[in-house]
Amino acid sequence: MKFEPVTCKDVIIHICENLNEDIDSDRCRAIKHHIENCEKCREYGYSIECIIDWYREYDPDFTDTQHDALLKKLGLE
Amino acid sequence: MSEENLIARAKTGDKEALRELVKKYEKTLYSFAFKICRNRDKAENIMQETFLSMLKSLKGFDGNSKLSTWLYRISVNHCLMEARKQKKGIFVEPGDDDELFSDKYAADWSNIPHKSVENQELKDILDRSIAKLAPEYRIVFTLRDVQQLSTEETAGITGLSVPAVKSRLHRARAFLRNEISKEFQK
Numbered sequence: 001m002k003f004e005p006v007t008c009k010d011v012i013i014h015i016c017e018n019l020n021e022d023i024d025s026d027r028c029r030a031i032k033h034h035i036e037n038c039e040k041c042r043e044y045g046y047s048i049e050c051i052i053d054w055y056r057e058y059d060p061d062f063t064d065t066q067h068d069a070l071l072k073k074l075g076l077e
Numbered sequence: 078m079s080e081e082n083l084i085a086r087a088k089t090g091d092k093e094a095l096r097e098l099v100k101k102y103e104k105t106l107y108s109f110a111f112k113i114c115r116n117r118d119k120a121e122n123i124m125q126e127t128f129l130s131m132l133k134s135l136k137g138f139d140g141n142s143k144l145s146t147w148l149y150r151i152s153v154n155h156c157l158m159e160a161r162k163q164k165k166g167i168f169v170e171p172g173d174d175d176e177l178f179s180d181k182y183a184a185d186w187s188n189i190p191h192k193s194v195e196n197q198e199l200k201d202i203l204d205r206s207i208a209k210l211a212p213e214y215r216i217v218f219t220l221r222d223v224q225q226l227s228t229e230e231t232a233g234i235t236g237l238s239v240p241a242v243k244s245r246l247h248r249a250r251a252f253l254r255n256e257i258s259k260e261f262q263k
C-alpha cells in the first residue's frame with residue numbers, strides 16, 4: 001500500500017476530524033509519527049484544545065427568574 | 078419516570094410531565110442558543126420559541142430520534158431564523174483550506190498565558206471571533222465541540238452528511254483559530 005507523504009495540513013484536518021476517536025491504520029500511524037516530530041502540528045492541536053475549552057467554559061447562568069418566565073410563556077405555571 | 082413515559086404523558090397535555098421535560102432541557106437549550114447568537118436576550122427568546130414549538134408539535138414526535146435531538150433541531154431552525162434577521166454580509170464563510178491553514182495566522186500559541194474565561198477581554202475576543210463565522214459553521218462547531226455531541230448526532234440535527242459535518246468542523250476550528258490569533262497579535 002502506498003500513500004502520499006503526510007503534510008501538516010493533512011495532520012491538522014485529521015486531528016480535527018478524529019479528536020476523541022479511536023484510530024489505528026497505516027495512515028494514522030504515519031500521522032502520529034508526523035505529530036511526534038512536528039512542532040507546528042503539536043501547537044495547532046494545543047491551540048484548538050484551548051479554543052474548545054474556552055467556548056465550553058463560557059456558559060451563561062440560567063436563573064430561576066428565566067425558568068419562571070418560561071413556564072409563564074408556555075402556560076405551564 | 079422514564080423519558081418515554083414522560084413524553085407519552087406530555088402528549089396528552091399533562092402539565093406536570095411537560096414541566097418536567099422543560100426543566101430537563103431548558104438550561105441546555107438556553108446555553109446552546111446563547112452559544113450561537115452570543116446575546117442573552119435573544120438566547121432566552123430562542124429557547125422560549127423552541128419550547129413553544131415543542132408544545133405545538135409534540136404529538137407529531139415519533140420517537141425515532143432522541144427528544145434532545147428533536148429539540149436541538151427545532152432550536153437550530155430558530156437560531157437560523159434569528160441570524161437571517163441580521164444584516165447581510167456580516168458573516169464570513171471560511172475560505173479554502175490553503176487560506177485557512179496559512180502560516181500568516183500562526184500566533185505563537187505556546188506563549189499565550191493560561192487564560193480563564195472569567196477574563197472579560199478573552200470573553201470579548203471569543204464573542205467577536207465566533208460572531209463573524211457563518212451560522213451554519215457555528216452550529217456544527219457548537220454541537221460537536223462545545224455541547225460534545227457525536228458526529229452522527231450532529232449530522233442528524235443539522236441534516237448534513239457525516240463527511241459534511243467533519244469538513245465544516247475542521248474549517249470552523251481553523252477559522253476561529255485564525256480570528257483569535259489575529260486578536261492576540263493586536
Ligand SMILES: [Zn+2]
Pocket residue numbers: 007008009011034035038039040041
Ligand atoms: Zn506538521
